[in-house]
Amino acid sequence: MREKANTRLNLPLPKEHGSWAMFVMPLIIGFAVAAQIAAQWPWRSLWLIGAALGLFLVRFPIDTLIKTRKRPQADRAWLIRWAIIYGSIAALCGGWLIVIEQLYWLVPLGVLSAVLLTYHWWLVERRQEMSARGELAGIFGLALGAPLAYYVATGVIDGTALGLWIVNALYFGGTVFYIKLKVRQQPKEPAPDRVSERLVKAKACLTYQSVVLTLLILLVAFERLPALALLAFVPMTLKVLRGATRWQDRKSLSLPRLGVIEIIHSVTFAVLIVAAF
Numbered sequence: 437m438r439e440k441a442n443t444r445l446n447l448p449l450p451k452e453h454g455s456w457a458m459f460v461m462p463l464i465i466g467f468a469v470a471a472q473i474a475a476q477w478p479w480r481s482l483w484l485i486g487a488a489l490g491l492f493l494v495r496f497p498i499d500t501l502i503k504t505r506k507r508p509q510a511d512r513a514w515l516i517r518w519a520i521i522y523g524s525i526a527a528l529c530g531g532w533l534i535v536i537e538q539l540y541w542l543v544p545l546g547v548l549s550a551v552l553l554t555y556h557w558w559l560v561e562r563r564q565e566m567s568a569r570g571e572l573a574g575i576f577g578l579a580l581g582a583p584l585a586y587y588v589a590t591g592v593i594d595g596t597a598l599g600l601w602i603v604n605a606l607y608f609g610g611t612v613f614y615i616k617l618k619v620r621q622q623p624k625e626p627a628p629d630r631v632s633e634r635l636v637k638a639k640a641c642l643t644y645q646s647v648v649l650t651l652l653i654l655l656v657a658f659e660r661l662p663a664l665a666l667l668a669f670v671p672m673t674l675k676v677l678r679g680a681t682r683w684q685d686r687k688s689l690s691l692p693r694l695g696v697i698e699i700i701h702s703v704t705f706a707v708l709i710v711a712a713f
Contacts, residue, residue: 448497448518453695454611458578459492461702462604466585468710469600474590480537483529484588488581490526491549494519495556502560533588541593545584552577568640571612579604596713599661603668606648607705610672611698613641618684618694627683638680645676664712668705675701 450456463485471477497515501507507515530546533539552573559570582604583597617638628634635642652669655661675697 448500448515449493450496454615454698455574455578457699457702458575458608458611459488459581461608461706462579462581462600463488463585465604465706465709466582466600467589468706469582469596469713470586470589472710472713473592478589480533481585481588483532483537484584486529487526487533488584490522490524490529491553492578494522494526495553497522498557499560499565502557503563537588539588539591541587542584545580545587549577549580568612568616572609575608575612576605579608595660599655599665600709600713602655603652603661603665603709606651607669607672608702610641610644610648610676613644614676614679615694615698617641618679619689619691622684623686623689627685631681634681634683638676641676642680645673649673662712665709668708668712671701671704671708 467477467481497519501512501515501519530542534542555573556565556570556577559565559567559573564570565574579601582600583593586597586600587593617640621637625637628637649666649669652661652666656663656666
């Protein structure tokens with residue numbers, strides 16, 4: 437009984453460090469780019485942080501409820517209570533921005549976020565949330581933090597806001613395929629002797645990266661993105677190429693080290709993207 441009581445004192449929070457990085461980085465990038473345009477940092481941005489945090493956190497208790505329907509009633513009530521708290525924070529903060537601050541573009545952006553969130557729960561119901569499409573849908577939703585932060589800070593929805601969403605979605609989407617390659621694929625198979633065979637094994641990761649670079653080149657060519665945005669994807673591309681050729685076995689696999697590497701690359705990407713815009 438004491439153990440359960442202590443458990444209920446803890447907040448139901450996402451345990452994946454990667455998801456926290458994908459939540460925080462787009463917001464930081466959006467605010468940083470906006471800071472180059474806005475004369476001062478608007479305090480109303482704190483309301484966006486509250487709304488975004490509420491939406492980010494509400495996923496975890498509802499995910500848990502969907503996955504474990506046979507939980508004790510007390511535990512389910514605890515999760516429902518926190519889901520209501522998180523959802524209320526998101527609604528209150530978002531409502532303030534829309535009604536009081538008159539940032540009406542938050543309505544369609546909020547609808548898009550809700551659609552992606554609903555799709556995520558539909559996949560959770562079918563135990564498919566860890567599939568490539570499931571993780572990409574979640575990442576595209578988290579990437580909305582960049583244009584939302586930019587819009588709230590500047591009051592403007594323009595090509596920069598759209599560009600920020602695209603680059604964040606494309607970059608963090610690549611981590612899905614890279615982590616799958618290094619954690620779920622390579623350690624389960626013997627390392628091929630030839631480099632060409634290793635590249636074939638990493639075709640999903642390499643294909644995604646190739647498509648991303650092609651899209652970026654086209655967007656830069658049509659002046660939809662600044663040319664320096666391509667530079668922000670160079671470290672990631674080199675990481676993917678190195679990861680495809682250097683085989684990861686079970687003995688050398690270290691999730692904390694892999695996480696640190698991802699965080700370093702994310703920070704590098706953020707710095708280069710802010711400089712590009």
